[in-house]
Amino acid sequence: MSRIRLLPEILASQVAAGEVIERPASVVKELVENSIDAGARKIEVSVRRGGISLMRVVDDGCGMDRDDALLSLERHATSKIRTAADLAAIATLGFRGEALPSIASVSRFRLTTRELEAVAGTEIIVSGGRIETVRDGGEAPGTQIEVRSIFYNLPARRKFLRSENTESRNIEHQLHLQATGHPEIAFVFVRDERVVLQLPAAASLLDRIRDLHGKDLVDRLLNVEELKNNPAKIRIRGLIGQAGVSRQTRTQQLVFVNGRAIESPMLTAALREGYHTALMKGQFPVTFLFLDLDPAAVDVNVHPAKREVRFRDPNSVREAVVDAIRRTLESGRRDWQQQFQRPVAPTFPIPPEHFTPPPIEQRQFTEPAITRVIPSRADGEESHKLPETWPAEEAINVASSSQQFQIIGILNKLYVLMENQDGLVLVDQHAAHERILFEELRRRMEEQGVPSQRLLLAQTFELAPRDAEWVERNAATLQKMGIGIEPFGQNAFKIDSLPTFLDVSDPVTFMRKVIDGLKSASNGSSALRLGEDMIAKTVCRHAVKANDPLRYLEVEKLITDLLQCDLPYCCPHGRPTMIQISHAELEKKFGRKV
């Protein structure tokens, strides 16, 4: 007796639905993507009870005639691809022809649609995959789809739904993705009869992000430097958080490939590598990154929900992303440097022990300021008098020049206080020093190699065959990192020198750790990153201790050196080095402005 049977159509759709429709947010995703593919200018999404009781998507796109509307509910029916060649270069969000039949098979479903020119539209009602009604409908041009009681006929699935709140939040996140991917489309989101998002069509990505997340975030984003002539022939654009801007979750780490929001461990790793020392441990960057590449160079037909993609040349994509992020972060430095070009000597008393006036020729800045220093206590009586020119007046002059800054003093032996045009700047002298040392060592590592120091006693140790092979292959990189290691018989090595700045008590254990760490990085550029990690972990010990008192000139040098760094705003562990508190924020705090 034969045991193999063809599944009935409805059951087959429910099986497919298992992959495409995981939760209410997946329904919203598929429906909104259809609306986008249909050329909608405005999309309205309403949900009730986290989408569990109702989801409705209304668009003003091209609509369908009656035949197409009926066909759209068949499995594998799509207007978006026709041939295998089309599949190889997909330009639309949909192409599988699975979403509508899947959704309709696991819910109570109503579709009304009308083409722009048509006199009448069509209304189709489906329940659990069975078409119940087909009739003329009179809605506005476009398409409206209502999905009620999702999974009502699949109790096992229904049990997996989370709380209404969680499902709601998933839907909202999905809308954020779509709205970010398509700023030119207006979006409205209504949750339980309340409008929670109302986004007008935006002229630019920046405007859309401002509407979604507010001005404060936008002010801390950098425009991605466009990449030209890269081997992957990939265009990278968008906005990313400045160094030091990060989140505890990945919800604002958005990457779009040819307009499609995707999740990709490879790209996540590339973002991390691009940010590298600009990101605190366990934190995620903020990115609104768009990769546009030849549709033939990326396969979107990997995942039923189309969340993942496969690149033909993942390595060049990865490198292009790392490069774009790094250059963008470094470009942010120019703005800061603009603001901090010229230090102005202070116009108020600095404790004499902190202040050794520099020889004039060393100071291209100021003149008058020094002469206005309030006479110090050593000058006797005068110390009680107020100076003729009160610092504030000078400060106003400072503030009016956009390029100047002035060191005001040091708080708690740790924070350098400065004033610039925008207000108050606080610099963590320890973090700043770490950044300076880090970049200095990294430069040396890249140029002539890190200086190394001979061990008193060379040590030998054995490695597993694969590790041994790895060490032999990467001897040059290790040398650059200041590690002197050479073969010493079968799978054995001798280590006789380590970087001078390292303070290692057990060279062999240290070496095993380094090898483990480096091994997991697959190529040259990542090995460099790992060298950076090693430096970052060790410079901390050499950096100015938090409580080291610095003299005025030392502070000034620290600030100038910091501003020369590639990434001056954060220490090599991603913590901020400086914080700006604007005049506006101060005014707010003092209740001068609301």
Ligand code: ADP
């Ligand atoms: P796919 O999007 O993969 O083609 P779907 O099942 O999502 O498959 O949709 C099937 C077809 O129905 C689409 O190819 C499209 O022609 C049509 N369609 C779906 N939604 C809309 C819409 N909102 N407006 C116009 N046509 C639509």
Ligand code: MG
């Ligand atoms: Mg679709």
